[in-house]
Amino acid sequence: MWSDNETTEDLLGFEVHAKLITEIIEDENLLPITVGVFGDWGSGKSSILKIVNEELLKSDEEGTFVLYFNGWLFEGYDDAKAALLESILKEFEENKKFGPEIKEKAKKLLKSVNWMRILGLGFKHIAIPAVSAYATGGVSLIPFLAEKFSQINPEDISELLQGDKSEEFLKSLTKEIPEEEKSMLVRKFRDDFHDLIAVSKIKKLVVIIDDLDRCTPDRIIENLEAIKLFLNVDNTAFIIGADPRIVRHAIIHRFRNGNSDSGKNDRIVEDYLEKLIQVPYYLPRLSDSEVETYITLLICKREVQKDSFKNVLKAFQEFRKKDKYRVFGLGNLKEVVDTGEYEHLTKSLGSLPALSAIITQSLYGNPRQIKRFLNTFTLRNKLAEVATITEYDRTVLAKLMILEYTELKLFKQLYDWQSAQKGTPIELKELEKICNAGSDDEKRNKIKEGDYSQWAVGKIVKWLSTEPKLEQIDLSDYFWLSRDKISSSIAGASLIPPYLKLIYNKLNQEDLPATASKNIIQNEVSTLSEDESNQFLEFSINMLRNNQETPQGYRIFHYLIEQEIMYSSESYMRLLNLIDKAKIPPAMGTDLKSFKQHPDLGSFLEEYFKNGKTKAAKAFNL
Numbered sequence: 001m002w003s004d005n006e007t008t009e010d011l012l013g014f015e016v017h018a019k020l021i022t023e024i025i026e027d028e029n030l031l032p033i034t035v036g037v038f039g040d041w042g043s044g045k046s047s048i049l050k051i052v053n054e055e056l057l058k059s060d061e062e063g064t065f066v067l068y069f070n071g072w073l074f075e076g077y078d079d080a081k082a083a084l085l086e087s088i089l090k091e092f093e094e095n096k097k098f099g100p101e102i103k104e105k106a107k108k109l110l111k112s113v114n115w116m117r118i119l120g121l122g123f124k125h126i127a128i129p130a131v132s133a134y135a136t137g138g139v140s141l142i143p144f145l146a147e148k149f150s151q152i153n154p155e156d157i158s159e160l161l162q163g164d165k166s167e168e169f170l171k172s173l174t175k176e177i178p179e180e181e182k183s184m185l186v187r188k189f190r191d192d193f194h195d196l197i198a199v200s201k202i203k204k205l206v207v208i209i210d211d212l213d214r215c216t217p218d219r220i221i222e223n224l225e226a227i228k229l230f231l232n233v234d235n236t237a238f239i240i241g242a243d244p245r246i247v248r249h250a251i252i253h254r255f256r257n258g259n260s261d262s263g264k265n266d267r268i269v270e271d272y273l274e275k276l277i278q279v280p281y282y283l284p285r286l287s288d289s290e291v292e293t294y295i296t297l298l299i300c301k302r303e304v305q306k307d308s309f310k311n312v313l314k315a316f317q318e319f320r321k322k323d324k325y326r327v328f329g330l331g332n333l334k335e336v337v338d339t340g341e342y343e344h345l346t347k348s349l350g351s352l353p354a355l356s357a358i359i360t361q362s363l364y365g366n367p368r369q370i371k372r373f374l375n376t377f378t379l380r381n382k383l384a385e386v387a388t389i390t391e392y393d394r395t396v397l398a399k400l401m402i403l404e405y406t407e408l409k410l411f412k413q414l415y416d417w418q419s420a421q422k423g424t425p426i427e428l429k430e431l432e433k434i435c436n437a438g439s440d441d442e443k444r445n446k447i448k449e450g451d452y453s454q455w456a457v458g459k460i461v462k463w464l465s466t467e468p469k470l471e472q473i474d475l476s477d478y479f480w481l482s483r484d485k486i487s488s489s490i491a492g493a494s495l496i497p498p499y500l501k502l503i504y505n506k507l508n509q510e511d512l513p514a515t516a517s518k519n520i521i522q523n524e525v526s527t528l529s530e531d532e533s534n535q536f537l538e539f540s541i542n543m544l545r546n547n548q549e550t551p552q553g554y555r556i557f558h559y560l561i562e563q564e565i566m567y568s569s570e571s572y573m574r575l576l577n578l579i580d581k582a583k584i585p586p587a588m589g590t591d592l593k594s595f596k597q598h599p600d601l602g603s604f605l606e607e608y609f610k611n612g613k614t615k616a617a618k619a620f621n622l
Contacts (some may be wrong), residue, residue, distance in 0.1 A: 011297040012044055012367060013320050018051035025206055025237045032236045034227060034276060038244040039283035042368025045241040056206055063203035067091050071223050073214040083115045088207060098200060109603045112189045116583035194233050206237045213243040217250035224276060245499045254303060286365035296329050298374060304341045311336050336343050363405060377401055380481045386467045389477045395468050400478050406459055408538055415479050423474035431455055432471045435464040500536045506601045507556045521563045537571040544575060548583040558591055569600040581614045589619030
């Protein structure tokens with residue numbers, strides 16, 4: 001099994017990206033600067049940031065002070081912006097390399113952060129204790145509040161801070177604070193922080209913020225607002241790792257004003273990002289050769305001894321310096337590992353490298369999804385051993401799992417075919433025969449002529465053409481290994497990118513107007529790639545199966561069908577066959593009447609509700 005944690009061990013050849021980012025940060029002429037390391041969920045951002053952190057720490061003697069934060073750690077704070085600022089200042093206060101003067105300045109700045117938290121209305125944990133301290137002479141207040149409290153008897157202040165009305169009392173005061181005084185506090189903080197950097201004599205402060213895209217939209221913006229406070233402060237650099245789609249959604253969420261003009265929203269997002277991030281760096285998806293190399297190295301890491309793997313990694317690094325495009329595969333390992341390990345690797349790798357092109361398409365060249373695919377593959381192989389399945393070929397399992405990840409609906413169709421024909425479906429034999437010769441276009445056309453139009457997709461044609469051929473193999477045992485996934489997607493909630501979950505959650509709001517739902521579908525769902533759209537539909541199916549009595553899940557499908565999202569009607573029909581008819585809300589039966597003339601759904605719904613026993617059926621037939 002392979003861990004899903006970030007690592008500085010570079011199996012992806014990502015060191016080149018890390019070195020480029022490090023060089024940008026080390027160029028003092030570019031400071032102050034904010035670099036955005038952008039990539040999809042699971043694309044390797046965290047690993048790159050770990051390598052960058054390691055590279056920069058080597059420069060510590062030259063006066064580089066590096067702080068590494070996980071943005072997600074601040075999720076539970078009342079004010080993530082203040083939490084980040086506090087964390088940075090505490091590093092100055094507690095680090096042994098700084099003297100008393102620096103520590104004192106850091107303490108002073110921490111008090112300023114507390115007042116900024118008060119202005120952010122963090123009353124229970126911040127404002128009330130701070131004002132209580134003021135009443136007893138323990139802390140100073142910003143001028144406006146100091147003047148207000150000077151007019152109140154200290155004993156009265158203590159009484160006002162007791163009970164349920166304490167927050168109301170403080171809110172009434174902070175609302176009156178002039179914007180000029182709030183701005184003055186921020187300017188003073190930035191000036192004091194600039195002074196702290198200057199006195200500390202460090203050449204540069206580098207703050208790395210990872211996993212920002214795991215936070216809620218409000219927390220994302222609070223972290224970004226904290227970074228804005230440091231913009232134009234000399235000798236500072238921020239490196240942010242995030243999925244740009246999640247960040248864009250957070251900005252829209254924060255600055256929404258009821259405006260439905262998507263073009264205007266896009267401009268707001270781009271303007272905000274351009275002001276905040278001077279260097280956006282987008283990680284490319286892995287190519288076919290990089291996926292094959294990655295799979296080879298992952299399996300080597302698991303199968304060979306530690307010392308041997310160090311040799312493998314060193315050979316890979318040397319190879320990558322000379323050749324950035326070709327595969328570092330099984331052939332490159334022959335001279336690196338001993339004969340026994342090489343023979344073992346040959347068996348372990350099986351057909352996975354040969355399937356790398358399809359894996360790349362199916363899993364979007366995403367390292368995290370590749371690891372999870374391999375982990376599932378490993379578990380099923382172990383299950384086959386425990387179950388003592390005879391005449392078992394792990395390369396056959398690998399090929400079937402590729403179909404499972406690539407096109408779940410076709411995987412289920414193949415399951416139905418083999419189930420009805422004792423494991424050896426004639427349909428698969430016909431499809432593989434078509435794919436034995438000719439160009440990909442010729443194969444696709446012949447498949448369409450043979451009434452298998454859903455199989456006439458480029459990546460499926462490649463899958464059918466790739467060894468091993470399955471026509472003579474009894475597939476029963478292989479589907480038995482996958483039986484827990486036949487009725488639900490292996491690429492379900494655990495493999496759904498956060499961006500797709502985010503879209504679903506936006507749609508899955510009770511009382512969301514139909515026009516708003518359709519706008520979300522039109523602007524966000526319809527623009528997804530075919531693979532992403534299929535994942536979104538599978539996730540929607542699973543969510544509704546878990547909440548069969550809730551109307552919103554059904555309405556989402558109704559809107560998807562009305563907006564003519566590809567495969568939405570087929571997915572909905574499959575869903576309806578999987579759920580308990582008695583749990584369908586009656587109102588959905590009424591809603592579905594509007595689909596009676598639908599070319600795909602119409603006849604299906606007539607048959608589905610013809611018995612008229614459930615409330616939804618009665619509503620449909622009324």
